[in-house]
Amino acid sequence: MEKPRITILYGSQTGNAQDVAERLGREAKQMLLSPAVMPMDAYDVAQLPSERLLLCVASTTGQGDPPDNMKRFWRFMLRKGLSPDSLSAVQFSVFGLGDSNYPKYNVTAKKLFRRLESLGARPLVPLGLGNDQHPAGYEAALDPWALSLWPAARQAAGPLPPGVPPPTIDAASLVQLGEPKYKVTLLPPHCPAPSAAGTAEGAPPPPPPPPPPAQPQGHHLRQPHPDVALPSEQSAQSVHVSSASSPAQTPTQPSTASHEAPSAPLPPAAAEWAEAVAMAASFRRVAAAASGCPPQGPPSSQSSTHAAQDSLIVNTGANQGHTIAYGPWCPYFARMLRNQRITASFHFQDTRHIELDLGDSGLTYEPGDVLAVLPRTPPAAVDALLKRLSLDGSQHVCVEPAEHNAATAAAAAAGQPVVAFGTVRALVQGALDIAGASPRRYFFQVLQNFACTELERERLAYFATAEGRDDLYRYNQKEGRTVLEVLADFKTATPTLEWFLEACPLLAPRLFSISSSLRQHPRQAHLTVAVVNYTTPYKRQKRGLCSSYLAASKPLLHDSSRTTTTTDAGGGEHSELAHQQPARTSSQQHALASLQALQQDGTPSNPEGSGLGPDDVPSAGIHQQQCVNGVVGSSHQGSDASEGGVERREFEQQQEALLGLGQGALASHGCFSGTLQQAGGAAQLSGSSSADFDGSHMYQTTTGPGSQGRVGLKAAGDSVVVAGSAPTKEGMHASKVAQPGNDVEHVAVWVERGALRMPPPHVPLILIGPGTGVAPFRAMLEERQAQAQATSTSGTAGCTQGAPNNSASPAPCTLFFGCRSRAADFYYGQQWHELQDQGVLLPPPDGLVVAFSRDQPSKVYVTHKLREHAACVWSLISKNGASVFVSGSAQQMPANVVSALEDVAQEQGGMGKEEASKFVRQLELTGRFCVEAWS
Template identity: 30%
Template sequence: MSSPTLLVLYGSQTGTAQDTAERIGRQAQRRRVGVRVHALDTYNVANLISESLVVFVCSTTGQGDPPDNMKNFWRFLFRKSLPTASLCRLEYAVLGLGDSSYAKFNFVAKKLHKRLQQLGASALLPVGLADDQHDLGPDAVIDPWLVLFWQKTVSLYPLPAGTTPLDDQDPLPPRYVFHFVDDITEKLVEQPLPPDSHAPPSSAHPFPARVLSNQRVTDPSHFQDVRLIEFDITGSNIQYVAGDVMMMRPFNSPEDVAQFCQLLRLDPDRYFTLAPTDGSTAPVPARLPRPCAVRYLVERYLDVAAVPRRSFFELLATLATDELERGKLVELSSPQGQDDLHSYCTRPRRTALEVLADFPHTTAELSVNYLLDLFPEIQPRSFSISSSLLAHPKRIQILVAVVKYKTRLHKARKGLCSSWLASLDPAQGEVSVPLWVKKGGLKFPQDPDSPVIMVGPGTGVAPFRAAIQERIAQGKTGNVLFFGCRSESKDFYCRTEWEEKVQAGHMTLFTAFSRDQEDKIYVQHRIKEQAKLLWDLVGNRNAFFYIAGNAKQMPAAVCDALKEVFQQGGGVTESQAQEMLNGMEKAGRFQSETWS
């Protein structure tokens, strides 16, 4: 049987799914299998009926929801009108990328696998459930899953007689060729075509929002720098409600841009156009101006400050000519070398830029044409909006914890987006951030008589600040907030605002300052202390209950505390309390938004 063209479709809000999909694409090329790799939002799902062989790589967001670039595909695939045998010609495999610290671990992958079977498609192998929490990361599942996938595929579709796979160490051609051009003015590059003025800002056409203020809300002596940042969205037609999310793509630091250009001997002020190489089906990235400055590419597009994935080392190994460096790169990209890769790169959070500096001979010989194969695109970051348009017209605010920590590497590790945002100082001149807004996972009740209980320790309080501002502006009462932090004097965000609202009778506040006494006190302890109040609100007044914050231990501890409230107030058993919580979640009266 002749081999069909393999279609690899990926859906994710991070770069991991794209990186994995492209890795499968390169493996297909080495096996001389025709391959197409597409994001799910660039593929016409109606064509799925005519496909023969498809791999789906997908992640899960929120409470078991598909990622944004998968939603249109998801809606189409779950139409009740689709015939049960509509995909009977399709052989497929599903690889899920997830995090087992979340309750709905790889939910989208599992549900997609089941739905494809309902429509008559045949699974080549069980669904792969990669887990970020594994010591070796998702590759611990991806590697053996891909070995099994290719065994099945090659047995079904053997290569024609006389055809042999390419060697793993032979370089594949790059996806694009750079054509450098001269006599281009900066104006042509930096001014993209304006979007439709009636369309809301989007990933393709963000709104350049001016930074109005960038205020530190933790004490200067506190180890954690947290910022309340306000943007001006006048003229943007951006609309949002409490629970919505602000999106942006950060820029690389000037220092990293300069070092990258120095290592690769690139002139940051030169301009280029991109063209796909012969046989490449990769579309030219629409987000890059045409022509584009090297500085723009490195500053705003290539994720040079990220911890590189294994595919980065795989590609570098094929391009290296120095024997010592090539041997080390081959070892780090091999299945047997994953412990070493974890120790060298993942654990200390070594960046791709630092890896290039560690392999100087390979870096010096690196062709510019491989840049977009080596480095993923900078992915959008999301922040819960912490303000209400009703309270702050034409403004949008976010609460940002600046990520900075030490590893065994000499230089402190920094979060790309939070560090970039913290560096924006409107007092030094006008600065703007290209941003857009999307619907969030938290939905607040419209009924003015429904009380709302919100548990938001740390920056988890951000969406609840928006909700409280909005509900007060709408005249809604029954606003109860549980806030937790380390110290009342160091990181009690928005303290004055909360105290004024409590004084005015607009909200009830319970605080937990974990380090202000010998025994640590957390929000779950305060919930147990307020069992009588909470049972009255939930059991008698149909209150809505919300959790936002770090996904590690807090959400589970809060859920356990809430179940104790049910047992104590309602006189129910532990299993009945769990059923009550499940019922609230199903009815939308229990919602959470957590992150790892």
């Protein structure tokens, strides 16, 4: 029987609306309809008038904005020329996802519903609105909405063939499984890749094919972007098959210059990761095609939530005459240069300053852009999953859509059949989120079909139904339960690989604002990453997948102290990095080298310090030493597995080897202080330890009262503090040491457009960025610094204070930063002061305004400070045409900033309440008030 078609379009920024659309797709099948599910921007809008049944699922993002992957569609819908009856044949409904904490609650869905109606489309059921603030999440509204939708949709689809009973969706049908979406073929060990012709429906399992055509080196991992002409042999599939099927070939980074020799191969650990990412990219094409999404746009835009054309920045380069593009699921593997904790070791929040090497990728970005980072699931978690599902990670697997549909036919016709091929391990590692995201309700629905005990079956079935929704929310989402954890709780339920692939959340990139200016740090991107770490209602400790991965990753450079020379401008830093001492192999050599460097030169190599974090000022730790006589005795508070990219244990071993201490002598230590005893080539310490030992601090001597951390070890008899904070900015010794080994992390990244766009240099900036919200503002201020440097070298003095000007001299800025306390989390404190000294920030008291919320009895936040500095804020906005940018937590902060600005307009501008609110709205409409917020 020919099933009536239903088109289900979604606009989704972080994946929720996509999940809803896919759920509706599954339910549509149960209703004997034929669904096609795709992002709105992948849909051919010319087809809209000929649709009969249309469902739209749209979230709202930013400050009331449509998600990136529906922006093009939405622009089309807003065209004035569309006739009011153009969609009169269409019956539709819309479900929105939003959060009532935002002032523009669910506006995207509301506007879309109204617009479809105004073009003549007829609603099947009223608009449904899911709200994150509901104790049971958006599903609380989705369940009843869907229940009312299906009978209406079925009726609108026309009569059923005679004898076919009307389908229903009830509790029983919710726990039944239909046909799986994927066909999975596990290949015998060592079976080579299938041919690029792939296996369409009905074809026999993939036979051992001839090896794929050789790829030009340096391209193995690239997926093409459709806007960029690629040589035909670089089709997504052949590229993928090549990488996955040729383990002997080591994947390489592409290089951009056509005359260049192929880039150096990636180290084995990175190559394995790159192979997993390539597998994920192929799998996403398969997933999209299996949902009926035609093969248009970049492979990832069909399923990636971040892949919209509008936000997509395709960086192209050339390699051996071929153009290459980096974008969603075609990442650049950026070597991690630095990974430095910038919160005090006693502070609960671990925040990292990360520096990535963009090498010769040609990747570029503007201040305000964000970096999409693919989290790398820890190998141990992948192993656990493989064991739990009784899978052999080294076995090759072929995944393709189970059903032939218009999308697979179109792909085959275009010579790009959709099939993913690689090892099971690569598939799990690259494509699936098993250790980060909480599974959706559908996961429980699938799992219950595989449970082997009545108890597990009953519990899973309950979770899969609307009645169990609140309990599921409490057990699952509120607890941040991961797929691995759920599988551990339901021990007898072991789904097959095809069902697991269908139900497991896909690995999604995480976004981080870029915190550097390319002009100040050529070929680098810096990030300021707060490691997600929270306690659940049941007191389980949870950590974010991507931020933990970044924090635990090994960088190329290890600072021998906390401070670094990150403020170098004009490329000096890059070349400096390139001339690092070659890495030593043994930890003892490494540690000795560090010590020798200090012994040879007691003068700080970076007298300025970098001002990255609060340990640039006297920290509680160094003043609270609880020294005990002898070698050990400690109460180290911070329990991070890694500091500055060096595993704590590894560092301890270096220390122990170097200092001639017994194994474990420094284990679970605090600060060590004592006396240097030079013995042969080695150094020995005796003394006492205290509570601020930190793996990223090495060998600073006490040469007199108040001078801790000032000079390196010099001679036997010097007293030593193995710990450290620099009390003054002159006091830090920061020698950079290249890490040994080739296990330096290569982070899979691409650049996306952020919400904040920097205005021309003559526009003053008011930057409001509490916590890691300050990240994009570091990029903007560094950019202004570079602009000022450029104008000063061309004859014009630094920043122009006060009045707007049309010269090339950048206008001054003011930064409102908020954190807990000066000692704990004043990120980049010293750098802000330097920028102020240079005139990039206005002079005190208005240029750098910091709200240390806990440094006084009553809490103080950036919004209080905005009101305190109302006169300056108002003058900059009303007289100097300043732009106001806000970045950081989405919870209350943006709305509070709006209220504070309204108060300022009332107090300083003499406006009434309504006028002030219109004024701020006008700033927003003219692009002079922009927010980048995340939850």
